[in-house]
Amino acid sequence: MDNKNSEIEKELRIIDMMLTAHSYIRDINSIRATAMDIILFVSSIILNVTVFLDPIIISYLGVSPDKAKFIIGLSSIAIFILSFIVLRVDWKQKSENYKMSAETISHLKIECNELRFIDDEIILKQKMRYIRENISKLPAKIPEKQFLKLKALHKRKIELSKMIDKNPGASIFLMKTIM
Secondary structure, eight states, rough: OHHHHHHHHHHHHHHHHHHHHHHHHHHHHHHHHHHHHHHHHHHHHHHHHHHTHHHHHHTTTTTTTTHHHHHHHHHHHHHHHHHHHHHHOEEEEEEEHHHHHHHHHHHHHHHHHGGGGGHHHHHHHHHHHHHHHHHHTTOOOOGGGGHHHHHHHHHHHHHHHHHHHHHTOOOOHHHHHHH
């Protein structure tokens, strides 16, 4: 019985850490995608507006028409390169993959919690195998070079959660600073 519970607890710790990691990567990729979309959209609008500006208005800004044409051309090239990079990096799709992984892990965590109530050893092993197989089939994996950083993030999250439990009225900012 103790072996069963310790195995379930170990699996739950792993799942919980994976959930934190996948959620964090999902959020970072979503922020990057949104930021780049906004930057590209705003810079495209500005570029389009400058194309239709009268050279007299540009000269009021202290820029010669030839210089303005050169700056607009360089900006156009920079925006094109940036949009190509965004297409290649595809933060939106990465965010979506990590979102699907986080949702799957969340469901697996519920199933793993339910293992505590199973007494049949064969069914327990089958369900554990099912959970492990599904973890290995996730659409997005935690990058090896980020694993330790994400594990540390998860451990800090656990410690902060414990601090909040002990001091529910305290400022989260102060608790993070203390930690």
